[in-house]
Amino acid sequence: xxxxxxxxxxxxxxxxxxxxxxxxxxxPMPFATACCGIELMATASSRYDIARFGSEAMRFSPRQCDxxxxxxxxxxxxxxxxxxxxxxxxxxxxxxxxGACASSGGVFDTYSVVQGIDxxxxxxxxxxxxxxxxxxxxxxxxxxxxxxxxxxxxxxxxFRDRDHYEGPTPLATELPVEELVVAPGNxxxxxxxxxx
Amino acid sequence: MPAYLDVxxxxxxxxxxxxxxxxxxxxxxxxxxxxxVLFPLxxxxxxxxxxxxxxxxxxxxxxxxxDAVDRYCVVYGVLNTTxxxxxxxxxxxxxxxxxxxxxVPLWEGANWMEREVFDMxxxxxxxxxxxxxxxxxxxxxxxPLRKDYPLRGHGERHNFQHLTRAES
Numbered sequence: 599x600x601x602x603x604x605x606x607x608x609x610x611x612x613x614x615x616x617x618x619x620x621x622x623x624x625x626p627m628p629f630a631t632a633c634c635g636i637e638l639m640a641t642a643s644s645r646y647d648i649a650r651f652g653s654e655a656m657r658f659s660p661r662q663c664d665x666x667x668x669x670x671x672x673x674x675x676x677x678x679x680x681x682x683x684x685x686x687x688x689x690x691x692x693x694x695x696x697g698a699c700a701s702s703g704g705v706f707d708t709y710s711v712v713q714g715i716d717x718x719x720x721x722x723x724x725x726x727x728x729x730x731x732x733x734x735x736x737x738x739x740x741x742x743x744x745x746x747x748x749x750x751x752x753x754x755x756x757f758r759d760r761d762h763y764e765g766p767t768p769l770a771t772e773l774p775v776e777e778l779v780v781a782p783g784n785x786x787x788x789x790x791x792x793x794x
Numbered sequence: 795m796p797a798y799l800d801v802x803x804x805x806x807x808x809x810x811x812x813x814x815x816x817x818x819x820x821x822x823x824x825x826x827x828x829x830x831v832l833f834p835l836x837x838x839x840x841x842x843x844x845x846x847x848x849x850x851x852x853x854x855x856x857x858x859x860x861d862a863v864d865r866y867c868v869v870y871g872v873l874n875t876t877x878x879x880x881x882x883x884x885x886x887x888x889x890x891x892x893x894x895x896x897x898v899p900l901w902e903g904a905n906w907m908e909r910e911v912f913d914m915x916x917x918x919x920x921x922x923x924x925x926x927x928x929x930x931x932x933x934x935x936x937x938p939l940r941k942d943y944p945l946r947g948h949g950e951r952h953n954f955q956h957l958t959r960a961e962s
Contacts (some may be wrong), residue, residue: 708947709951
């Protein structure tokens with residue numbers, strides 16, 4: 599028996615419907631600590647206009663946000679702050695790691711800069727670049743929208759399985775003291791002294 | 795010879811040495827005399843020689859430096875705002891506990907700069923009103939600008955709990 603519906607009635611899965619609603623209004627939490635933050639602001643400007651994809655409403659309260667965009671290097675002292683902000687965001691939430699520094703530490707391989715925020719937070723989308731162009735960030739938002747549409751569920755069941763560490767393997771060794779290259783060297787010849 | 799050196803020589807005979815590099819004039823105090831002489835010397839410079847502004851406090855670690863005698867050095871840059879004359883006072887200190895007198899009673903601006911030197915080099919300043927770390931976290935135990943500290947640290951930067959998606 600065929601059932602005839604009126605033309606103004608649609609049938610969809612509830613999961614897909616919820617994801618469709620969510621993905622088109624991803625409100626970012628701008629966790630901007632460095633130059634990537636400038637590109638993040640440019641992405642919101644009229645020239646690049648992230649509002650075309652529903653992500654223009656930057657809220658500075660984590661309670662109102664759906665996606666945390668970590669833009670810039672994160673130092674040791676900032677990690678507890680970042681984790682606290684992440685925990686304060688309400689479900690469902692996602693995280694974009696924007697730029698080389700947030701994703702891997704970038705050129706800042708020093709004692710105080712963490713080598714990628716994915717060691718401490720679950721990251722959904724990575725954006726390469728130093729800093730990434732606004733188009734790349736828009737691409738990341740589109741990728742995240744696709745991910746939300748593909749995996750999203752109305753009661754956030756897809757997050758329940760992600761109960762394991764998703765970051766890179768821990769750094770095997772920190773540099774031992776005897777490997778240390780130290781300044782000051784001989785500035786006339788441009789060489790550096792090596793201990794031992 | 796600059797006028798302030800006459801005053802200093804009269805008041806602190808044989809307590810310091812001088813040197814110059816281009817237009818940088820320096821007064822050096824070695825580790826033995828610095829704890830005793832540094833504060834009265836800075837006070838003399840401020841009150842009798844017209845060096846009324848402290849524009850810089852910085853630290854140096856001379857570990858493995860060619861011909862260095864003492865390990866740590868704290869550099870005080872003072873400026874005479876009437877004549878534009880600048881002078882650097884270098885006070886040395888040594889392990890195991892490098893200690894120097896604080897310049898905060900003379901210049902309030904030394905407060906945070908000495909905290910930074912303490913944070914980075916572990917040089918303590920006696921009579922400092924609030925000697926805490928200023929850049930690194932409170933629970934940090936190393937002094938990262940010492941030359942025997944590895945560039946990548948001792949792993950402190952990864953000493954945090956990680957959050958999985960299911961629990962956060």
